[in-house]
Amino acid sequence: MEQISLTFDPQPPPRRVFTLRELSDGIRGLLEGSFSGIWVAGEISGAKLYPSGHCYFTLKDADAQIKCVCWKPVYWRLKFKPKDGVQVLLRGRVDIYEQRSEYQFVVEAVEPQGEGALQLAFEELKKRLLAEGLFDAARKRPLPRYPRRIGIVTSPQGAVIRDFVDVITRRFPGIHVRLFPARVQGEGSVADVTRGIEYFGLAEHGHDAPWADVLVVARGGGSLEDLWTFNEEAVARAIAASPIPVVSAVGHETDVTISDFVADFRAPTPSAAAELIVPTQQDLLERIDALRRQSRRAVQYRLAVLARRLREQATDRAQMLLHRAIARRMQRLDEFEERAVAAIRRRISAAGRTRRILEDNLRYFDLRPRLARDRARLTEASGRAAGAMRTALGRRRGRLETATAKLSQLDPRLVLARGYAIVLNQSGTIVRDRAAAPVGATLDILLAKDSLQAKVTKSEGHKSEGHKSEGHKSENHK
């Protein structure tokens, strides 16, 4: 028999004993997790500001009430201070007051209930339209740079339209502004504004396009309720459906409406919308100047390009004509060359024939063998003539040498060298006898190496001895 085992938990669950602090902290944690940042509506009762700066009151409605505390830092930041009997919306969290085991509402923001409800409606519509994409930046259309006609939906009463027209007039007189009169708050205002937006989206009477280039939805400042028309969904959708760009200029700079989000542009004030839309004449003149300069540069550039192209085309045409002319001349040159070559060839051929005829003739009248024989004979004769000449020269040289030897023997200088002298008178005549040298005559005596000058002092006939010259004087002459 199978034994069935039974098990029992022998340990009882542990007993958890909370301290009051732990219990309060636990409750606080639970409350904070579930009731933080919530809105609660009710009427204020028993509001009291303590010297500490904290404000205490009770929020109640027909069925319940809750104690509320607004700590000093929050209280002094509140735009709307808690007042008895006022319906409000409170934002805050639920907390626990341990000392009395009471829970209370810690206030973070206070709004009068009417405005708070509007704010909630505003946030709800904003969220919904945002989800639909009506606020997308991609939907925003640019404003026309120079609008000629502006539509405006606003009240004809008050400063808005007057200021708007004044600004337009000051900045750029001559622009047409068409006002669609509309109530901008209260009963009928939504219908009026919506109708005005739709009107400006329609094609102009008798035309295909809307009358205006841009539409302004404008209103002066006011409370949230006053501006509420421009937070209505119908107005927002009319703006979104407008075929022309829409500028929202509602309230003051700090006021934000749904129209501002949907419109293509938001202007902080209606006057600012006028300045946003319309350029000043000075702006336009400067723009025109800039465009003029730009277009002038563009035209000059274009002209330069065309001129260059024209030059290129002219050059191309000139080159083409030149090439054609050159080609024609080249063709003629080729023809001339061909003809010249043919003529030269003919002449060469003829000259060749002539040369061959002359060569044939030359063979019959060839002088070269004869010249060779004559040259040989000439060479032989030259040899013989040279031999004869040498022989004759030899004989003449022998005779010359003989005569030279004889002449050497007769040379007076040889006689002088042996001691003889030659006496010359003044007329240069050799003195052969005394007649040629009278007494007193001066004589020149030539020796082998020197000469003397002497004077005749005595002259007498020749004797074999004793013949001598008296008074003979001599002197050397250089």
Next chain:
Amino acid sequence: MIAPPEGTYLAPLQKGALRFPPPLRAYCQMEGWDLFRFIVLDHDHMRIEPVIGDAAETFHASFTPDGLLWIPAELRQSVDLSEQSVMLRVQDGGIHVYIRKVFETLGFRPR
């Protein structure tokens, strides 16, 4: 002779009838104007002329006891006047209705 009220008044058009602002209504009563004829001046502009005396057969409308002035449908269609507000202004012995007002950035200024 009573001085006409100055300024431009905004008047809603509901179900084809203009609701006259009290000052204009009072002026009309004081002037004895209760029959009116509409003259279209341009696409944005009509004139309400009081009909007095023998020309009574040419009138278009008269005030209802509660101050409404009905505008014939064909006239409204001809100037593209729908359920909207218009501007009323006493001028030249009549009441000018500015359905839209074109400001050529000169001349007329709303007060």
